[in-house]
Each structure stands twice: as C-alpha cells, then as structure tokens.
Amino acid sequence: MATSEMNDLSFSVVSIVEDVLQQHSSRSSDVGLLPRRVEESSLRRYEAAGWLREMVGVSSGRDFPAEPSEEDFRLGLRSGIVLCNVLNKVNPGSVSKVVEAPDDVADGAALSAFQYFENIRNFLVAIEEMGLPSFEASDMEKGGKSVRIVNCILALKSYSDWKLKGGIGPWRYGVNMKNNFGSRKPFVRKNPEPFMSSISRTHSSEITSTDQHMCSDVGQDLSEKGDSRSINALVRSFISERKPEEIPSVVESVLNKVMEEVQQRLSIHNEMIKTSSKPIPEDDSSCETVVRSQQRDVRQHEEAKENSPSQVVQENFQRPNTERYEEQGILLNQQKHIQELKQSLNTTKEGMNLLQMKYQEDFFHLGKHLNGLAYAATGYKRVLEENRKLYNLVQDLKGNIRVYCRVRPFLPGQPTTLSTVEHIEEGTITIRLPPNYGKEGRKPFMFNKVFGPSATQEEVFSDMQPLVRSVLDGYNVCIFAYGQTGSGKTFTMTGPKELTEESLGVNYRALADLFFLSNQRKDTTSYEISVQMLEIYNEQHSSLVPVSSTADVIQLMDMGHMNRAVSSTAMNDRSSRSHSCVTVHVQGRDLTSGTILHGSMHLVDLAGSERVDKSEVTGDRLKEAQHINKSLSALGDVISSLSQKTSHVPYRNSKLTQLLQDSLGGSAKTLMFVHISPEAETLGETISTLKFAERVGSVELGAARVNKDNSEVKELKEQIANLKMALARKGNGNDIPPSSIPLNRERISRRRSLETPSIRPKIPTLGNAPSNLRPQIMDLSGPEAFSDTASSRRHSLDLHELMQSPSPSWPRKSLNVKDEDRESKSGEWIDKHEESVQADIPKSAEKFYQSITPPQQQSLNGGKQDFEVQSIIDNESDEGTTSDCSDSDLMWRLSVQVNVPRVSNMQGSANPKPKKIQPKTTKPSETRSLIPSLIPAPSKRPPTTVSSQPQRPTRDGKRRLSLGSK
Ligand SMILES: Nc1ncnc2c1ncn2[C@@H]1O[C@H](COP(=O)(O)OP(=O)(O)OP(=O)(O)O)[C@@H](O)[C@H]1O
Numbered sequence: 001m002a003t004s005e006m007n008d009l010s011f012s013v014v015s016i017v018e019d020v021l022q023q024h025s026s027r028s029s030d031v032g033l034l035p036r037r038v039e040e041s042s043l044r045r046y047e048a049a050g051w052l053r054e055m056v057g058v059s060s061g062r063d064f065p066a067e068p069s070e071e072d073f074r075l076g077l078r079s080g081i082v083l084c085n086v087l088n089k090v091n092p093g094s095v096s097k098v099v100e101a102p103d104d105v106a107d108g109a110a111l112s113a114f115q116y117f118e119n120i121r122n123f124l125v126a127i128e129e130m131g132l133p134s135f136e137a138s139d140m141e142k143g144g145k146s147v148r149i150v151n152c153i154l155a156l157k158s159y160s161d162w163k164l165k166g167g168i169g170p171w172r173y174g175v176n177m178k179n180n181f182g183s184r185k186p187f188v189r190k191n192p193e194p195f196m197s198s199i200s201r202t203h204s205s206e207i208t209s210t211d212q213h214m215c216s217d218v219g220q221d222l223s224e225k226g227d228s229r230s231i232n233a234l235v236r237s238f239i240s241e242r243k244p245e246e247i248p249s250v251v252e253s254v255l256n257k258v259m260e261e262v263q264q265r266l267s268i269h270n271e272m273i274k275t276s277s278k279p280i281p282e283d284d285s286s287c288e289t290v291v292r293s294q295q296r297d298v299r300q301h302e303e304a305k306e307n308s309p310s311q312v313v314q315e316n317f318q319r320p321n322t323e324r325y326e327e328q329g330i331l332l333n334q335q336k337h338i339q340e341l342k343q344s345l346n347t348t349k350e351g352m353n354l355l356q357m358k359y360q361e362d363f364f365h366l367g368k369h370l371n372g373l374a375y376a377a378t379g380y381k382r383v384l385e386e387n388r389k390l391y392n393l394v395q396d397l398k399g400n401i402r403v404y405c406r407v408r409p410f411l412p413g414q415p416t417t418l419s420t421v422e423h424i425e426e427g428t429i430t431i432r433l434p435p436n437y438g439k440e441g442r443k444p445f446m447f448n449k450v451f452g453p454s455a456t457q458e459e460v461f462s463d464m465q466p467l468v469r470s471v472l473d474g475y476n477v478c479i480f481a482y483g484q485t486g487s488g489k490t491f492t493m494t495g496p497k498e499l500t501e502e503s504l505g506v507n508y509r510a511l512a513d514l515f516f517l518s519n520q521r522k523d524t525t526s527y528e529i530s531v532q533m534l535e536i537y538n539e540q541h542s543s544l545v546p547v548s549s550t551a552d553v554i555q556l557m558d559m560g561h562m563n564r565a566v567s568s569t570a571m572n573d574r575s576s577r578s579h580s581c582v583t584v585h586v587q588g589r590d591l592t593s594g595t596i597l598h599g600s601m602h603l604v605d606l607a608g609s610e611r612v613d614k615s616e617v618t619g620d621r622l623k624e625a626q627h628i629n630k631s632l633s634a635l636g637d638v639i640s641s642l643s644q645k646t647s648h649v650p651y652r653n654s655k656l657t658q659l660l661q662d663s664l665g666g667s668a669k670t671l672m673f674v675h676i677s678p679e680a681e682t683l684g685e686t687i688s689t690l691k692f693a694e695r696v697g698s699v700e701l702g703a704a705r706v707n708k709d710n711s712e713v714k715e716l717k718e719q720i721a722n723l724k725m726a727l728a729r730k731g732n733g734n735d736i737p738p739s740s741i742p743l744n745r746e747r748i749s750r751r752r753s754l755e756t757p758s759i760r761p762k763i764p765t766l767g768n769a770p771s772n773l774r775p776q777i778m779d780l781s782g783p784e785a786f787s788d789t790a791s792s793r794r795h796s797l798d799l800h801e802l803m804q805s806p807s808p809s810w811p812r813k814s815l816n817v818k819d820e821d822r823e824s825k826s827g828e829w830i831d832k833h834e835e836s837v838q839a840d841i842p843k844s845a846e847k848f849y850q851s852i853t854p855p856q857q858q859s860l861n862g863g864k865q866d867f868e869v870q871s872i873i874d875n876e877s878d879e880g881t882t883s884d885c886s887d888s889d890l891m892w893r894l895s896v897q898v899n900v901p902r903v904s905n906m907q908g909s910a911n912p913k914p915k916k917i918q919p920k921t922t923k924p925s926e927t928r929s930l931i932p933s934l935i936p937a938p939s940k941r942p943p944t945t946v947s948s949q950p951q952r953p954t955r956d957g958k959r960r961l962s963l964g965s966k
Pocket residue numbers: 407408409411453483484485486487488489490491492495496497572574575576577606607608609675
C-alpha cells in the first residue's frame with residue numbers, strides 16, 4: 001500500500017521530459033527513422049540480455065531468452081534477483097541481501113511485490129552510489145520503459161569491462177544517446193555522487209537549488225546533481241537534432257507537463273494542510289492515523305520536491321520560502337501538539353483506569369460493608385428476640401410474674417384524638433405526657449411484651465401459647481387481665497360481643513389448644529381435663545360449673561359470659577361488674593411410667609377499675625364499683641407486699657386475692673395482661689395502671705414447679721391416708737374391720753372404678769369430646785383447685801369420693817339478710833345463691849346428682865368423707881398461721897359441694913368430731929347451681945333474700961338472681 005501510494009504520488013522530472021521528448025521525436029521523425037530506432041533499441045536490449053545471461057549463467061537467466069522481447073526482458077528482471085546478483089558479481093557486496101525466490105517455484109511467483117521492490121530498490125541504490133545511470137523502480141512495472149533499464153545494464157556492463165581491464169584511467173560510459181535522442185556524446189562520471197537521488201534519501205533544499213539552476217539555464221551543466229545533468233543531456237541531445245522552429249513547441253510541451261504535475265502536487269499539498277488543520281479526534285487510533293497521514297504527506301511532499309525540481313520551481317514561483325517554513329513550522333507544532341495531546345490522553349486514560357479501579361474497589365468494600373451491616377441488622381434483631389426470650393426465661397426461672405401490655409384501638413364512632421401512646425417497640429411502650437406531667441414529655445414502661453392497637457387475637461394468643469401448653473406438663477398457670485374499665489380486658493380474654501373465629505379470645509383459644517394437644521399426646525399420656533367457671537360479684541362468688549369437652553367448654557363460656565354481670569356505664573356500655581375466672585384442671589397420666597401430672601390454669605378477666613366520677617355510676621353500680629375497686633386495691637396491696645417480700649401477705653382482704661393466692665404466691669407461672677385505653681382523658685388511669693403493672697413485673701414468685709407424682713409416691717400417700725382414716729375411726733369407736741381398709745392397690749382400682757361412666761355423673765354432651773378425655777366433674781377443692789398441687793399446704797378433695805360420700809347431717813343454716821350482710825362485712829364468703837339455685841339444676845344435672853344414690857355411695861365410701869373433711873381441717877389448722885384464706889377456701893370448697901358440712905360447724909372444733917356419714921339425701925335446696933342455661937328452673941330463693949343483695953345486672957342490663965334464673 002505504502003509502495004503503491006509512493007509510486008502514485010512521486011514523479012520524476014527526468015521521466016516527464018523523456019516522455020515528452022520521445023513523443024516529439026516520434027512525431028517529428030520521418031517514417032523510416034522509427035523502425036531503425038526500434039531495431040537499435042532491440043539490439044541494445046539483446047546486448048544487455050546477453051551480457052546478463054553470461055554473468056548469471058543460462059539457468060539463472062532462463063526467464064528471458066537471448067533475444068527477449070521488451071515484455072519478456074522487463075518481466076525477467078522484475079524480481080531484481082538477476083540484477084542484484086549481476087551487480088554483486090561486478091561489484092561484490094553492493095547488495096548485501098538478495099531476496100531469492102524458492103527454487104521449485106517460478107521466479108517471483110512466491111515473492112510479494114514488496115520483496116521485488118526490495119531487490120530493485122537495493123539495486124538502484126547501489127547503482128546510484130556507483131554513479132551509474134539509473135531507472136525508476138516503476139519502470140519495471142510498466143511496459144515501454146525498458147530503454148532506461150537497458151541503458152543502466154549496459155552502463156554496468158561498461159563499468160564491469162572497465163574494472164576487468166584493471167580500472168585504469170577514468171571510467172567513461174559512452175551512452176548511445178544517439179540511438180535514443182540522436183546524440184552520441186559520452187556520459188562522463190565526474191564524481192562518485194549518486195546519479196539520481198535515492199528514492200528514500202531526499203533533501204528539499206538540495207532539490208530546490210538544483211531546480212533553480214535548471215530553470216535559469218537549461219543548456220548549461222549548472223548543477224552538480226545527477227538530475228540536472230541527466231535532464232541537460234537529454235535536452236541538449238534532443239535540441240541539437242531539431243530545427244530551431246520545433247524547439248518552442250517542445251519546451252512548451254515540457255513545461256505544460258511539468259505544470260500539470262505541479263498542479264497535482266499542489267492539490268495534494270492543500271489536501272494535506274486541510275487534514276492537518278482538522279480537529280484532533282479523541283480516539284487515539286485516529287490521532288495515530290492523522291499523525292501518520294501528516295508524516296506521510298510531509299514525506300511525500302519532500303520526496304516529490306526531491307524528484308521534481310520543476311514542481312519545486314513552480315512552488316517557488318508561487319510562494320515565498322518563509323511561507324513554506326511557516327507551514328512546516330505549523331505542521332511540526334501540530335505534530336508536537338498531537339504528541340502532547342496523546343500523552344495527556346494517555347495520562348487521562350491511565351487516571352480514568354485508576355479511578356475506575358478505585359471505584360470498583362470502593363464499591364466492593366461498600367458492598368461488603370453493606371452486607372456486613374445487613375448481617376449485623378439481622379443479627380441484632382435475632383439477638384433482640386433472643387434477649388427477649390432469655391429475659392422471659394430468666395424471669396421464669398426467677399419466677400417473676402410475666403407482664404404483657406395491650407393497647408386498645410380507638411373505638412368506632414369515638415372522636416379520634418391524639419393517642420396517649422407515642423411509641424411501641426417490642427417490650428417498651430412510651431406514653432406521651434402533657435407538660436404538667438413533667439419535663440420529659442414522655443414516659444417509657446417496660447414489659448415482657450407490648451401489643452399495639454392493631455394486634456390480632458391470634459397474635460396475642462400465639463405469644464402466650466407456650467405458657468398455656470405448660471399446663472399439660474404439670475404447671476400451674478394463671479393469666480389475668482387487668483386494666484381500667486373499657487380498656488379491653490374482656491375483649492382479650494373472651495372476645496367482642498359478636499364472636500367470630502378470628503375474634504375469639506384467649507379463653508376459647510387456650511381450651512381448644514389444650515384439647516387439641518392432649519389429643520395429640522394420647523398415645524403417651526392420658527389426660528383428664530375439667531373446667532370451672534367462677535364469678536366474683538360484689539365480693540361473692542357463684543357458679544362453679546363442670547364441663548368435659550371442647551364443645552361443653554365453649555357453651556359453658558358462652559353462657560357464663562352471657563350471664564356475667566354486665567351493665568352500661570359512662571366508660572363502657574358493656575362494663576363487666578364482676579371478676580370472672582375460667583379454671584382448667586388437667587391431670588395427665590404417663591402411660592408407660594404411670595407418673596401423674598397435675599396442672600391447672602386460671603384465666604381471669606377482672607372487672608375494670610373505674611373512677612366513679614367518670615363512670616358516673618350511682619346506686620348498685622356505685623356499690624359494684626366500690627367492690628371492684630376494693631378488690632383491685634387489695635390486689636395492689638398483695639402485689640406491693642410480695643414485691644417488698646414482707647412476711648405477711650394480705651391475701652385475705654378480698655375474694656379476688658384469695659382466688660389468685662396460689663398464682664401470686666405459689667409456684668405458678670403467672671401472666672398479668674395489662675390493658676390501657678388510648679384516649680387522652682384516661683391518661684391518669686393509664687399511667688397508674690402501667691406503674692402498677694411494672695411493679696407486678698418485679699414480683700418474684702420463685703421458679704414454677706411441675707406437679708408430678710410418681711405412682712409409688714401416690715400409693716404411699718394413699719396408704720398413709722388409709723391408715724389415718726383407720727386410726728380416726730378407731731378413736732371414735734367405729735372400728736373398721738381390717739378387711740374394710742382397702743389396700744393401696746385395691747383402693748387405686750376402686751378409685752379407677754369410680755371414674756367409670758356407669759357411676760360418673762352424666763353431663764350433657766354438647767359436642768364431641770376427645771376419647772381420652774374423661775368427663776370430669778369439678779374438683780371441689782375450691783381455691784386449691786387453682787394450685788391443684790398435692791402439697792402439704794392444701795389437699796384437693798376427690799370429687800367423686802366426696803360426691804359419693806354420705807352427706808353429713810349438719811343442719812343447713814338458713815340464710816337471711818343479716819347473715820349475708822355479716823358475712824359480707826367480715827369478708828368471709830358464703831354462696832348466697834346456694835338455695836336459690838337448687839331448683840335450677842337441669843335434668844341432666846339432676847340425673848347426675850340422682851345417680852349418686854346412697855347405697856352406691858355407701859358401698860363406695862368406706863368412711864372417706866370423714867377423712868377428707870378431717871384432712872382439710874387438719875391442713876387448715878396447720879396452716880392457719882401462714883395462710884390468709886384457709887377458712888374461706890374451705891368454705892368455698894364446701895359451699896360448692898353437695899351435702900358437705902358447713903364450715904362454721906367445723907371451725908369451732910380444733911379436733912372436729914367426725915360425723916357418721918349419712919346417706920346422701922339429695923336436697924334440692926342444698927345443691928349448688930351448675931351451668932346457668934342448663935339449669936332453667938326458677939329460683940326458689942325468697943324475694944327478701946334476693947333483694948338484700950345488690951342488683952346483679954346481666955348482659956342485657958337486667959338484674960338476675962342467679963346465673964340459672966330466667
Ligand atoms: N383490641 C381491641 N380491638 C377492637 N375493639 C376492642 C379491643 N379491645 C376492646 N375493644 C372494644 O372496646 C370496648 C371495651 O372493651 P371491653 O369491654 O373488653 O373492656 P373491659 O376492659 O373489659 O371493660 P370493663 O372493665 O368495664 O368490663 C368493647 O366494645 C370492645 O369490643
């Protein structure tokens with residue numbers, strides 16, 4: 001490409017002149033001259049070819065015959081191999097490296113044009129250095145140019161001959177110019193300078209000076225340079241043979257040709273200038289191209305100048321030297337500038353690369369950092385959750401009362417004001433305080449868990465589910481809802497008025513879960529579950545109801561809640577006016593080891609504390625409120641003394657604290673679920689509720705214990721009981737034949753037999769009970785049922801045994817207003833509904849009680865009733881100094897029992913005389929009420945007695961005498 005470009009762009013003044021003169025000579029010569037000249041040139045060609053064949057040998061000169069045509073001659077020499085080899089023979093070492101064609105391939109076939117050019121170029125350079133007439137490399141490519149090649153070869157031959165003759169004297173080459181141009185003047189080599197400029201070696205100033213001389217005097221040998229000499233010789237020989245009138249036209253032709261070439265050069269030059277003044281492309285490769293193209297243009301320009309003095313002459317005519325210098329200067333500057341730009345581009349690129357690398361590194365580090373942060377965040381959350389669990393665990397271990405808090409949402413229709421709750425996070429609730437509450441503006445309270453207004457019933461339950469489930473593992477659990485009126489206690493424990501599956505409260509969910517789990521474990525453990533519902537209304541309690549299946553439970557609770565004392569106050573249109581407690585008793589027997597587990601759970605929905613000025617209650621409602629507040633403040637006192645670890649804990653001050661005694665002071669797992677309302681007007685109560693709850697959270701009860709009896713212990717206990725009973729009988733003169741004291745195993749089997757359906761009370765089945773769930777009648781041990789422990793402090797009475805024992809013939813003390821008032825004042829509890837609910841026993845319940853017939857009971861009793869009573873009395877008297885509720889517990893126990901002696905009769909005697917057990921006479925007046933709706937009979941309670949009690953509102957706000965009355 002470079003070679004061809006160079007060939008296109010470079011031109012020789014000599015060849016132009018020669019061409020023009022040849023045309024003229026051929027035009028002007030006569031017809032006979034042409035064949036003669038053709039013949040002469042052929043002869044000279046043959047001479048040259050002959051000499052070459054002689055020099056290189058016939059085999060090497062095979063490509064051209066002894067008398068070659070012009071075409072053959074040219075093609076034969078085109079590769080330059082023959083020429084270089086001949087030259088090296090004449091003048092050894094002139095061409096240092098000759099590119100040879102492979103032997104098996106025709107000469108030149110495997111060589112590229114570039115390689116041919118290399119040989120020819122080397123040859124021409126050497127020829128010029130020897131001062132011999134040369135030719136153009138392009139002459140080898142074009143036809144009709146062989147004359148100069150022939151001249152060159154014959155000159156070399158002449159030089160060779162001269163050398164062979166010893167090189168004596170000046171070498172002269174007598175070019176047969178006459179043959180070409182009609183001149184036979186010998187060509188004398190005056191000095192060893194190159195005859196023509198080398199193709200590659202040029203110098204513009206030399207050319208310029210030569211051309212200037214050529215211009216001033218064509219006929220004289222003004223220049224030392226080969227170019228001018230050659231032109232001069234050509235021109236002289238031509239002119240000498242021409243008539244004077246032909247000369248102007250020849251000169252004109254020469255000049256025209258030269259002008260054409262100059263024009264062409266100029267346009268190339270202009271193009272080059274334009275290119276160099278183009279904006280420098282940003283692309284590095286384009287810069288390279290521009291630089292290369294400019295360099296090439298400069299080189300070509302210089303070559304052109306070197307090879308065409310006439311063109312330079314023309315340029316000199318047109319432009320002053322300074323201008324050209326300026327141009328060159330600009331070009332050089334531009335090149336320099338481009339180099340600088342390239343450098344800065346490279347530097348910028350390197351900088352960019354560095355920046356990119358740095359950014360990549362930064363991104364990588366950032367990513368790693370972010371990953372780390374995300375990981376840490378997840379870890380932090382996990383740790384928080386873990387902490388909470390551990391905290392709960394520690395609290396469990398320490399036996400702390402667990403405290404959960406729930407915030408009620410604003411109710412529909414309520415004007416939504418700013419909530420008093422500012423923020424909730426895990427176990428912390430922050431209350432927004434107005435300025436008069438302190439500078440802080442907020443107060444945080446910490447609990448085990450806080451549920452916001454949007455927490456669902458399911459979420460709430462799932463958090464306490466493990467606690468509930470631990471009942472089946474033999475723990476005693478107590479969950480009680482606390483809070484001011486209208487804060488959502490009933491909602492949490494039971495649900496809203498309209499119950500749906502989603503809105504079911506803790507009570508329903510807990511029982512369903514227990515039944516579900518017990519059924520799941522039926523292959524390993526046999527569970528017996530019984531449920532009681534109890535209500536403390538105005539410091540009295542009523543309604544203990546046994547149930548035996550999920551459906552029973554649900555129905556019982558529905559009815560219990562329906563019958564719960566509720567009325568409308570200014571604070572809550574369905575305000576519970578009583579404390580309600582659902583108690584679940586669980587007994588589990590390990591089918592392999594025989595170990596017995598006892599667990600119980602109280603689910604307590606306390607009546608709400610209220611400020612009577614706000615609830616705007618009067619009359620009975622006011623009295624209710626006072627009772628509620630009294631019992632709650634009694635609860636506060638108990639909590640306070642528990643947290644201060646005082647020796648005396650005032651459990652006895654209210655029924656509520658008596659009920660919760662085991663949960664608050666025993667080995668139970670206790671959870672207080674504190675509720676608050678979001679309204680600003682309740683802020684005072686909210687703060688005091690939360691403060692109270694925090695105090696409750698600090699109460700340590702000691703670690704909860706599993707109530708587990710292995711079969712051996714149980715047997716021993718029973719043995720002791722039997723012996724005690726035998727002793728007691730003996731002491732009373734009622735000898736019992738040894739055979740009548742059942743041995744342990746007999747007794748156990750008898751106890752088991754008591755539990756068979758044939759003798760068990762029939763409770764109407766309201767649904768499908770799990771097969772392993774024996775219908776369990778209530779444990780009549782009263783508050784003991786809540787601990788259900790076989791501790792020395794309390795003993796649970798065996799309901800079946802008691803039920804089947806003959807009732808002692810203690811007179812029933814008739815209740816009157818005075819009694820009630822007195823009892824109420826003294827804080828002791830008597831079931832005031834006892835009589836009134838007798839007739840309320842439903843048929844099924846009646847059946848149940850009737851099924852326990854005297855003969856049956858007698859046969860099964862074996863004096864157990866006495867023992868049970870005795871044992872209770874013993875225990876109560878034992879713990880009389882430590883327990884505040886022994887007598888009331890007992891009363892409670894007895895009051896709910898059929899045909900049990902009145903406590904007042906027993907309390908007086910330090911060593912009560914066991915009464916002869918009488919066959920049970922099922923006196924309706926002494927039977928306690930069961931499920932209210934299952935007991936539709938009208939109350940037989942005298943109106944006076946009823947009226948003596950505070951009016952007891954029900955769901956519909958109407959007063960009812962008893963749960964069963966309709
Ligand atoms: N989390 C809750 N989501 C929706 N409504 C609620 C929520 N908690 C309570 N409520 C509604 O607020 C009202 C008062 O609730 P609830 O009767 O349970 O309060 P309480 O604390 O039991 O009151 P009281 O002590 O007077 O019996 C009811 O209408 C109840 O449906």
